[in-house]
Amino acid sequence: MNAAAEAVEGAARHLSDCHLCPHHCGKRRAEERNGVAQGVCRVGQQSYVASEMLHCGEEMLLQPAHAIFFSGCTARCTFCVAARFAFHPGYGLPVTAAQLAQRILQRQAEGARSVCFIGGDPAPHIPLIVATLAELGARRQIPAVFNSNFYLTSAALDLRAGSIDLYLPDLKFGPEVGPASCGERLGGMPGYWEVVTQAIDYGLAQGKRVIVRHLLMPGHFECCTLPVLTWLASRPALEVSLLTQYLAPARSRSAPTGALQMEELQAVRQLAKSLRLVW
Numbered sequence: 371m372n373a374a375a376e377a378v379e380g381a382a383r384h385l386s387d388c389h390l391c392p393h394h395c396g397k398r399r400a401e402e403r404n405g406v407a408q409g410v411c412r413v414g415q416q417s418y419v420a421s422e423m424l425h426c427g428e429e430m431l432l433q434p435a436h437a438i439f440f441s442g443c444t445a446r447c448t449f450c451v452a453a454r455f456a457f458h459p460g461y462g463l464p465v466t467a468a469q470l471a472q473r474i475l476q477r478q479a480e481g482a483r484s485v486c487f488i489g490g491d492p493a494p495h496i497p498l499i500v501a502t503l504a505e506l507g508a509r510r511q512i513p514a515v516f517n518s519n520f521y522l523t524s525a526a527l528d529l530r531a532g533s534i535d536l537y538l539p540d541l542k543f544g545p546e547v548g549p550a551s552c553g554e555r556l557g558g559m560p561g562y563w564e565v566v567t568q569a570i571d572y573g574l575a576q577g578k579r580v581i582v583r584h585l586l587m588p589g590h591f592e593c594c595t596l597p598v599l600t601w602l603a604s605r606p607a608l609e610v611s612l613l614t615q616y617l618a619p620a621r622s623r624s625a626p627t628g629a630l631q632m633e634e635l636q637a638v639r640q641l642a643k644s645l646r647l648v649w
């Protein structure tokens with residue numbers, strides 16, 4: 371068996387015993403109740419794509435990207451702007467590796483400069499992604515990008531090592547731990563900081579290009595932005611992308627409310643400058 375076939379087989383094992391993220395649902399992924407998979411993300415055996423398009427919302431070097439938005443997510447962010455499909459894994463159309471490969475080739479011919487696997491989160495769909503990239507082989511001439519919350523296990527990163535060219539992780543929340551921490555309270559991801567920073571370091575150790583995104587949230591300078599930027603500055607090999615498009619949800623008990631204030635943006639600018647961060 372060649373390396374690509376081995377990777378496809380290894381990834382497919384997580385369809386019945388899933389350890390792609392720290393929720394470690396194991397065999398629950400393959401169990402269904404009333405047609406719904408019992409893992410935390412509720413993604414079962416079949417991946418659904420909510421939408422795919424040539425997209426200019428990614429970082430400049432990736433544009434236009436062939437953006438593939440998978441349904442389902444390993445996080446539960448209270449301010450998610452993609453809740454329509456992130457929290458509904460059956461939203462959109464079911465796809466096979468062969469179908470997705472064909473669409474990637476089509477978008478490549480139309481001028482896509484990258485193919486970006488996004489969500490929701492792409493982690494539960496790693497079996498399909500690995501199979502799709504194996505199906506494409508040398509016909510894919512554009513870089514493959516994994517755009518994720520990076521709440522991942524090292525097993526998930528190992529599966530993708532040979533097939534992904536660039537990682538685009540989020541580092542949203544600061545290092546507090548416990549139920550009151552931002553990562554757990556706002557994102558639904560226990561142990562957030564340790565898991566995500568370790569996964570980013572692991573991606574770097576694989577020799578990948580890594581561009582870390584940090585979403586600025588109103589009222590979260592001290593708890594999130596300050597420690598995140600300080601940590602990013604300690605790893606010069608990382609590239610940084612700061613996002614300012616936070617949108618407070620109309621209804622949520624715990625999500626940050628309001629909009630970023632000018633003083634907050636100035637504080638971030640000053641901090642980034644003092645840390646010599648460029649984005």
Ligand code: SF4
Nearest residue numbers: 388391394395409411
């Ligand atoms: S990817 Fe989904 S099924 Fe797999 S461990 Fe994570 S939450 Fe559970």
